[in-house]
Amino acid sequence: MNATTSIAATALSTGATALSALKFITCGSVDDGKSTLIGRLLVDTKAVLQDHLAGVQRQGETDLALLTDGLSAEREQGITIDVAYRYFNTEDRKFIIGDAPGHEQYTRNMVTAASSADAAVVLVDATKLDWKNAALELLPQTRRHSLLCHLLRVPSIVFAINKLDAVEDSCLAFAHISAALNSFAAAAEIPVKAIVPISALKGWNVVEAGHSENPDWCNYTGPTLLQILEQLPSTPAEVEQPFAFPVQWVEKFSASSDTSQGRRVFWGRVATGQVAVGQEIRILPSGQTATVAQVLDHARNPKNVLAGNSAGITLDREVDVSRGDWLLAPGQFEASREISATVAWMDDEPLVAGRVYWALHGHRWVKAKVKRIVHKLDINTLAEEDATELPPNAIGHVELALQEAIATRPYTQSRSLGALVLVDTASHKTSAAVLVR
């Protein structure tokens, strides 16, 4: 057992903190060193095991990028095609990396990874920028990835300026690029958690601080990237909002004569707010009301349940409730058959106005017709343009007409009530991520 693992073993068995795992994604374009950064995090935290490391030796050198590209097509082409999930832990925390591809043609995979991330590390390649210029321009990819993460409400965004070992004056480059990132983020209203100089290739400031000959490399004395990640919050559950609960599964006790516990339990995950015995609820779409008779937690113990967790709910009366229905706090939600939304288009076929799709909201499927494409967004600036169709990987504003009314909230207020997916009725492909406006 080496020193690091024995420390980790001690911390895990004594328990130093109670932070939940951090799910983060890495963004950056093809050669910005994304796979190398992930490889570096995994190797320097001792998460890569000997047999996996042996698999990525090429002519005696370790190619960190090869650790993450798992499909044969990816190794053939030297690029990342699909999202992969990686796991590592330090003494303080467990981490899940959503490793999303950088190519513009795989925007859908980045959107997928960002939809459930707590944080995003946006990689900036210093060598591709005019770093001597105090008024340098950022690359479109940097703007695009940051804007997408912000649009999807990834709670924490961190910029990692990479390859600073490969520029002549790393201090000047770090200062100029940081300034450009700060002014871009301010203009786009993106809150930035940190900007950190790194060399993923050499391992500087990723897990280990600075490097031996130059402890305050780039005049940076802040925490390493890993130390920053260790402290970032997980996505807070939407507890403060009114109660909303999509019914996932109805457990029937048809053979039981015991009705005192309620004849049916409605299971699902509390989307927002919380649920307790005695609470009044309204059922959508039927509009009936009832009182909560019993609440079970995810493992069937009686308990009040907060947003983000599974609950089993029984009601005080026999009412018609099935999978896909919503139990809601009365008077708090308006249901509508019209939705204005931002869509990230994922299908290989373009989106054309007039087509009908399936829409999934919570556990409810309804037919949705695209009435109008309002705008297509310039993916690099989020500026609005006129458009008659949305090509694959485009983002735009649309108006949807629904077959039945659903209760939503704007995505900026609620990630769970404001999100839908569209599914092609013929191919069954997931065609779009929908963010309610």
Place this chain on the structure above:
Amino acid sequence: MNSQANPHHLSNTHLDALEEETIFILREVAAVFERPTLLFSGGKDSLVLLKCAEKAFGAKNVATGSGGIPYPLLMIDTGHNFHEVTDFRDFRAQELGAELIVRNVEDSMKRGTVRLAHPGESRNVHQSVTLLEAIEEFRFDALIGGARRDEEKARAKERIFSHRDSFGQWQPKAQRPELWTLFNTRLQPGEHFRVFPISNWTELDVWQYIEREKIALPSLYYTHKREVVERKGLLVPVTELTPLKAGETAELRDVRFRTVGDITCTCPVDSFAATAADIVIETLAADVSERGATRMDDKTSEASMEKRKKDGYF
């Protein structure tokens, strides 16, 4: 339990989240599919799955027939499994009142749908054929399995709800995006889903959960004395199916299995770990992966798992 008395504060927060996610997925399968089944081998990952299913669905009430896991358990048996594991599988299924379906690779061999290249060939890879035959026989539309993304690079790419075409094939380039927790589970006739509720668990998480929940396992997982022979850095158990070769001598060593599967391709590791807590410490210190230390069949090529999954393997 107060937090000071709790020796696993960090892992508990994380384990609770993993358990929650797994239960959510198990219920989703129960709600959405008409003929789901849970792949149950008696191994540690499937025992963890079963524990979560027990929490999700409660115990079966024998008097009323209500409650219990709302889908049958399915085992594809190569006929080369350790009896300690299959005995445990039968015991656990009976204890839960769950229906257990076993389908045998040997029956596929009798039917002629499985042909071995030579009599000593591992039957492990041929499980795919028997599995696809069982899917057709029972018209299963969802098969829940205990695979984890940390096991292997191709698995790291796979969705939790993994769509399979009518030949049971995985198409890695045409995977459905998995956004938020909105799972697109729509199927065309003849297609099915493979569902992996413990995708996000690591080997360490599994052992911490086994320790916390006091999950009983087949004895092979803990240290025991066994006759083994070293081949290409692996410890090969000396059994009727894997006998000594000419010139080899068996050694009696203290070993345990990190993974249990087909006898012809599963190897133990040196270990004195007698409890789940011992194994948690060993897992933290391990410098070889679960598969790297124990599987003879994964080493053939860099893409062997990906290739097998495209052919319908779990």
